[in-house]
Amino acid sequence: MTDRIVIIGNGMAGTRLASELSARGGDRKVTAFGTEPHRAYNRIMLSTLLAGAIGEPDVQLAEAAGHGIDLHTGVCVTAIDREDRAVRTDRGDRVHYDHLVLATGSRAVVPPLTGLTGGELPARVVPFRTLDDCRRILAVADRARRVLVLGGGLLGLEAARGLAGRGLEVTVVHPVPYLMERQLDPTAAAVLARTLADLGVTTQLAVPATAVLADSHGVRLELADGRSFDADLLVLACGVRPDTALATAANLAVGRGVLVDDQLRTSDRRISAIGDCAQHGDTLTGLVAPAWAQARVLAQVLSGADPSARYRPRPAVTRLKTAGIDLAAMGDPGDGPGEELTFTDPASGTYARLRINHERLTAAILVGDNPSVGTVIQLFDRGQPVPSDRRSLLLGRALGTGPAEPATTPALMPAAATVCHCNNVDKGTLVESWRRGARTVDEVVAATRAGTGCGSCRDAVAGITDWLSTVESVEVER
Amino acid sequence: MTLREADGEVAVLPRWFPTNQGGLCQKGWTAAELLDHPDRLTTALLRDPASGELRPASWDAALDRIVTGIRTVQANHGRDAVAVFGGGGLTNEKAYALGKFARVVLRTRHIDYNGRFCMSSAAAAGMRAFGVDRGLPFPLADLGTADTLLLVGANPAETMPPLVRWLTEQRRRGGRLIVVDPRVTATARQADLHLQPLPGTDLAVANALLHIALAEGFVDHSYVAGRTTGFDEVRRAVAEWWPARAEALSGVSVADLETTARALGGARRAIILTARGAEQHAKGVDTVTGYVNLALALGLPGRPGSGYGCLTGQGNGQGGREHGQKADQLPGYRRIDNLADREHVAAIWGVPAEEIPGPGVPAYRLLDSLGTPDGPKALLVFGSNPVVSAPRAARIEGRLRDLDLLVVVDFLRSETAALADVVLPTAQWAEEDGTMTNLEGRVLRRRALRTPPPGVRTDLELLAALATALEQGPGRPAGRDRGPALSPEPAVVFEELRAASAGGLADYAGISWERIDAQEGVFWPCPELDRPDTPRLFADRFSTPDGRARFHAVQHRPAAEQVCATYPLHFTTGRVLAQYQSGTQTRRVPALRRAAPAAFIELHPDVADRLGVADGEPVRVRSRRGELIAPARLSSAIRPDTVFAPFHWGGIARANTVTNDAVDPISGMPEFKICAVRVEKVAAT
Numbered sequence A: 001m002t003d004r005i006v007i008i009g010n011g012m013a014g015t016r017l018a019s020e021l022s023a024r025g026g027d028r029k030v031t032a033f034g035t036e037p038h039r040a041y042n043r044i045m046l047s048t049l050l051a052g053a054i055g056e057p058d059v060q061l062a063e064a065a066g067h068g069i070d071l072h073t074g075v076c077v078t079a080i081d082r083e084d085r086a087v088r089t090d091r092g093d094r095v096h097y098d099h100l101v102l103a104t105g106s107r108a109v110v111p112p113l114t115g116l117t118g119g120e121l122p123a124r125v126v127p128f129r130t131l132d133d134c135r136r137i138l139a140v141a142d143r144a145r146r147v148l149v150l151g152g153g154l155l156g157l158e159a160a161r162g163l164a165g166r167g168l169e170v171t172v173v174h175p176v177p178y179l180m181e182r183q184l185d186p187t188a189a190a191v192l193a194r195t196l197a198d199l200g201v202t203t204q205l206a207v208p209a210t211a212v213l214a215d216s217h218g219v220r221l222e223l224a225d226g227r228s229f230d231a232d233l234l235v236l237a238c239g240v241r242p243d244t245a246l247a248t249a250a251n252l253a254v255g256r257g258v259l260v261d262d263q264l265r266t267s268d269r270r271i272s273a274i275g276d277c278a279q280h281g282d283t284l285t286g287l288v289a290p291a292w293a294q295a296r297v298l299a300q301v302l303s304g305a306d307p308s309a310r311y312r313p314r315p316a317v318t319r320l321k322t323a324g325i326d327l328a329a330m331g332d333p334g335d336g337p338g339e340e341l342t343f344t345d346p347a348s349g350t351y352a353r354l355r356i357n358h359e360r361l362t363a364a365i366l367v368g369d370n371p372s373v374g375t376v377i378q379l380f381d382r383g384q385p386v387p388s389d390r391r392s393l394l395l396g397r398a399l400g401t402g403p404a405e406p407a408t409t410p411a412l413m414p415a416a417a418t419v420c421h422c423n424n425v426d427k428g429t430l431v432e433s434w435r436r437g438a439r440t441v442d443e444v445v446a447a448t449r450a451g452t453g454c455g456s457c458r459d460a461v462a463g464i465t466d467w468l469s470t471v472e473s474v475e476v477e478r
Numbered sequence B: 001m002t003l004r005e006a007d008g009e010v011a012v013l014p015r016w017f018p019t020n021q022g023g024l025c026q027k028g029w030t031a032a033e034l035l036d037h038p039d040r041l042t043t044a045l046l047r048d049p050a051s052g053e054l055r056p057a058s059w060d061a062a063l064d065r066i067v068t069g070i071r072t073v074q075a076n077h078g079r080d081a082v083a084v085f086g087g088g089g090l091t092n093e094k095a096y097a098l099g100k101f102a103r104v105v106l107r108t109r110h111i112d113y114n115g116r117f118c119m120s121s122a123a124a125a126g127m128r129a130f131g132v133d134r135g136l137p138f139p140l141a142d143l144g145t146a147d148t149l150l151l152v153g154a155n156p157a158e159t160m161p162p163l164v165r166w167l168t169e170q171r172r173r174g175g176r177l178i179v180v181d182p183r184v185t186a187t188a189r190q191a192d193l194h195l196q197p198l199p200g201t202d203l204a205v206a207n208a209l210l211h212i213a214l215a216e217g218f219v220d221h222s223y224v225a226g227r228t229t230g231f232d233e234v235r236r237a238v239a240e241w242w243p244a245r246a247e248a249l250s251g252v253s254v255a256d257l258e259t260t261a262r263a264l265g266g267a268r269r270a271i272i273l274t275a276r277g278a279e280q281h282a283k284g285v286d287t288v289t290g291y292v293n294l295a296l297a298l299g300l301p302g303r304p305g306s307g308y309g310c311l312t313g314q315g316n317g318q319g320g321r322e323h324g325q326k327a328d329q330l331p332g333y334r335r336i337d338n339l340a341d342r343e344h345v346a347a348i349w350g351v352p353a354e355e356i357p358g359p360g361v362p363a364y365r366l367l368d369s370l371g372t373p374d375g376p377k378a379l380l381v382f383g384s385n386p387v388v389s390a391p392r393a394a395r396i397e398g399r400l401r402d403l404d405l406l407v408v409v410d411f412l413r414s415e416t417a418a419l420a421d422v423v424l425p426t427a428q429w430a431e432e433d434g435t436m437t438n439l440e441g442r443v444l445r446r447r448a449l450r451t452p453p454p455g456v457r458t459d460l461e462l463l464a465a466l467a468t469a470l471e472q473g474p475g476r477p478a479g480r481d482r483g484p485a486l487s488p489e490p491a492v493v494f495e496e497l498r499a500a501s502a503g504g505l506a507d508y509a510g511i512s513w514e515r516i517d518a519q520e521g522v523f524w525p526c527p528e529l530d531r532p533d534t535p536r537l538f539a540d541r542f543s544t545p546d547g548r549a550r551f552h553a554v555q556h557r558p559a560a561e562q563v564c565a566t567y568p569l570h571f572t573t574g575r576v577l578a579q580y581q582s583g584t585q586t587r588r589v590p591a592l593r594r595a596a597p598a599a600f601i602e603l604h605p606d607v608a609d610r611l612g613v614a615d616g617e618p619v620r621v622r623s624r625r626g627e628l629i630a631p632a633r634l635s636s637a638i639r640p641d642t643v644f645a646p647f648h649w650g651g652i653a654r655a656n657t658v659t660n661d662a663v664d665p666i667s668g669m670p671e672f673k674i675c676a677v678r679v680e681k682v683a684a685t
Helices: A012-023 A043-051 A131-141 A155-165 A186-198 A245-249 A289-304 A375-380 A392-394 A427-435 A441-446 A460-469 B059-077 B092-106 B120-130 B142-147 B161-172 B203-215 B221-227 B231-239 B243-250 B252-263 B283-296 B339-349 B365-368 B393-401 B459-471 B490-501 B513-517 B590-597 B605-609
Strands: A004-008 A029-034 A069-073 A078-080 A085-091 A092-096 A100-102 A106-108 A125-128 A146-150 A170-175 A203-204 A211-212 A219-223 A226-230 A233-236 A240-241 A258-260 A271-273 A278-281 A318-322 A326-333 A339-345 A348-357 A360-367 A418-420 B004-005 B009-013 B044-048 B052-059 B082-086 B111-112 B148-152 B176-180 B193-195 B272-274 B307-312 B378-382 B405-410 B422-425 B434-437 B444-447 B569-574 B601-603 B619-621 B626-634 B643-648 B675-681
Touching: A004 A012, A012 A029, A012 A069, A012 A289, A029 A326, A043 A131, A043 A318, A069 B142, A069 B272, A106 A278, A106 B434, A125 A131, A131 A155, A131 A233, A131 B619, A146 A155, A146 A226, A146 A360, A155 A170, A155 A186, A155 B082, A170 A226, A186 A203, A186 A348, A186 A360, A211 B422, A219 A233, A219 B052, A233 B605, A258 A271, A258 A460, A289 B243, A318 A375, A318 B243, A318 B252, A326 A375, A339 A392, A339 B365, A348 B193, A360 A375, A375 A392, A375 B243, A427 A441, A427 A460, A441 A460, A441 B513, B044 B059, B052 B059, B059 B082, B059 B378, B059 B405, B059 B459, B082 B092, B082 B365, B092 B111, B092 B339, B092 B434, B111 B365, B120 B283, B120 B405, B120 B490, B142 B161, B148 B252, B161 B176, B176 B252, B203 B231, B203 B243, B203 B252, B231 B283, B243 B252, B252 B272, B272 B283, B283 B307, B339 B490, B365 B393, B434 B490, B444 B513, B513 B605, B601 B605, B601 B619, B605 B675
Parallel strands: A004 A029, A004 A100, A029 A069, A100 A271, A125 A233, A146 A170, A146 A233, A170 A203, A258 A278, B082 B111, B082 B378, B148 B176, B148 B272, B176 B193, B272 B307, B378 B405, B405 B422, B569 B643, B601 B626
Antiparallel strands: A078 A085, A085 A092, A106 A240, A211 A219, A219 A226, A318 A326, A326 A360, A339 A348, A348 A360, B004 B009, B044 B052, B044 B422, B434 B444, B569 B675, B601 B643, B619 B626, B619 B675
16 A cells, blocks of 8 residues: 555546546545646547637546545646655645656657757747647637648648648648558558548658748748748647656666556656656557556556556557548558458548458558448457458448348248248248238238238238239248 | 237237337237136145145135244344345336335335346436436337437347337438447347447447537537536546547447437437446446436437437336335335435325335345345245346345245246245236336326136235235234225225325326326326326426436446456347247247247357357357356357347246346446356257
């Protein structure tokens, strides 16, 4: 049992940990510090906020509250004193801990371009990372016409799509020959680029930017091939870097992120790290799902609910779903052993490539309208065997389960075929009622009860009655 | 339906009625076949101590045994050592009389009923959101005019076929039908869109739908501001459920979630209905609440032609939960822990309010405590067959065997009756008068066609006889002269029910049998005879103290039992078209037996392939609680990670041997719809 827990960070990971601890009850004090002044919000929804469909209250998250929870927003932790087991804040406070959790997240990378190296960014150049970034982007976007997005990864494309959704003319500049190169293959990326073009987002690929010129009227991005683009706003989406400053200053073991073990412990057993700032094995997470999984494991350990809980990373799924774009990517789509399934429909902008090894999905890229996307993601996430009918992985659930095709003529229906399920009436029984003198639909219904339940076989009963009236003698198979 | 008797044969005739439009399924058509069935009980049965067999006995001997048994148990262990278990098929009069019998005659707090396994999660969710629980707060016919209809965990094409006429009507008018079900059911096949989530993830789907509705501007903010409270917490709760997260959990694609949210949000008239698939979970109340939240955020409840409702599962599932056979309730949906409610009912019953016992415990807890040191030692069962219908049924069967006295009132020898010390033969539906309240909250009449066969008494008659026997004779403390506690006459009981319910949520004061006959049923609340009834609730206000509906923030949580390497498949249960509930009745009707002769295990061909099982071969489904054996039925209509079995059969084919007894913390609803199992091939013998 740990009495005093201090959490540095009130982002997706830190908030989650506070909630998880609060849900587990117990008599402990949890103090959380968030640098940003706002209440906790859902970073995933920021691109929707950019699109203008929702307002700031819609991105707020529920915060842990009540007994033992002490949340300070707009307060920056400036140092960790491991000897004394305390943190110092920019308000001059000193807060002691029995256990400290780093959930400091990551910071947007500002590329070292001419014009961006002087500390403060120009007003028309904004990274896309925080709620304040969003506010700055929206403040400029309100009076803007043209927007440049530097970076064609997931975040850059989300920003581009959101801003295009406001009616802005958006150009994405990406140094690599194809978009989202970490998740996609060139074919998928080409399909995506075409889809984006239809949505008003143009892409400039395989060309690095070299310089930014910005003043109060506009911004110009110069490219290595000599071209330059003018715009009202430049959004930087050049990746993120774990915020490890406090950990480094406190002499914790830091690689690209703060190094943690399976129990999310750093090199100091009284300090843990979760979320974007943590490095587990070789992996920086950068996504919400693993951050929340880490929060759950750490809450189990710290609350004593399961002191031996271990974080087991699950393979990540990248998902981009906005109006007009539907993309899912998981695993390494390179050429490994096993089978490959592909489906391409360039006209509709649909592409699917799945890799299967030992009856399990090892990777998948789905772009466009793939009705099986939910199934594919779930099979991958849970590591379950793929269906023996592989087509269902590409074409979706409809296979073999749709409504039965009505027989073209009742003559071809077997006598034992059930016509009315509610009352268990087969074709033979209907024919028999005809032989016994029923001549209208109502008479057939009265004699057999077909169609008296849900009524949905009424047309079929009518069709069979019609057919019976056109054939002279009826051979009934029994 | 109408009945006609000619030459001693009772024939069923369909009757046009606004609810079913004259539709009957095979169960309705054949319902009269049980009236003169050879298995029908027409004499009381007493267990013979020497042979251990149930032997025919006189009513006097049977009542004597019961009275002696109850007195002995209560003398040795206190009043609460006798418990009563009712059913959602009993008429309103019987449900009322049973509650009164327990509280006034037995003076035990232990009464509950099988509706706890059926409607309790929807009831609790409706109560906390709207301040009242009426399955449908609008007539069923409203389904026919909905632009969008969302059915969550409902399969009316098999469980309530006449209702499908409204779905057909709805789609004929160009409406969209969307069905959420882990199986491609007969209902799902008729849908424009079928969402096939992993069992146990309906709540995540609900929260994601509300997330999308918010993100796409479908939330009716003026309705939320004017008619509800608590939305901010819900908005923050669903902010966690961006659609891709729900997709990975449920397997329902973001595109389908978006299509659903838009179809609901963009509709002029939209209706959301839940049924057992969403409700029979240890998070059933929260799951229903998720869909209620969605309906409220879209401004549906109270808007003409729109709203939220739940589909009732038993004949009198609605009325059965309003008049006092629920552990925490008194007639008229009054609360047993509310002083004013107790005083009102005490005055009708002619007892001091403090004499009415406090709340008992929900059905599963009650059943699971039977025969234990702190639990009841005697149980009286009316209209229920828990040996087949209770979760973790082998354990409950053992509890029933541990009782000092088990009395079962039934007209057939159910699996539960087979364990009884005393079985009392009771009348069937065509032999008694009374009222039922259907899924719309519409009170209907049941009219006796004929008198019960010799040797058979109605439930009301035997309750009155038992009450008289228990109130008289030696060994009773000398007390007030109360007069007869219970009337055997349903018309008299109904008059008392009217008075007891007056002023309550389910107010029947203005309902008379004559009025029901004169109009096509009467919708409660109906406080006065000469004022209109209430087909539609919530037009102006909700039944909460401040008239506003309440949002409650709810979060998905995993099923009580997770799949693992040993039990890798999800198991879910349900009904088939030609059978009903524990099958006591329908398994005895030849036509229904032909249509659905035996239990089966529905599994995906891929699963069967891995097991080396062919269609029709017996398989064993095993959970941590026990096993079930039935023939495999291969179907690609089920997810490959899930197997299904109907719960209508007992013995080795009893699905509830396998189910989980984890219960919802609010409603006490057991988790019938998901547990972890493994499936094995049964070696040929």
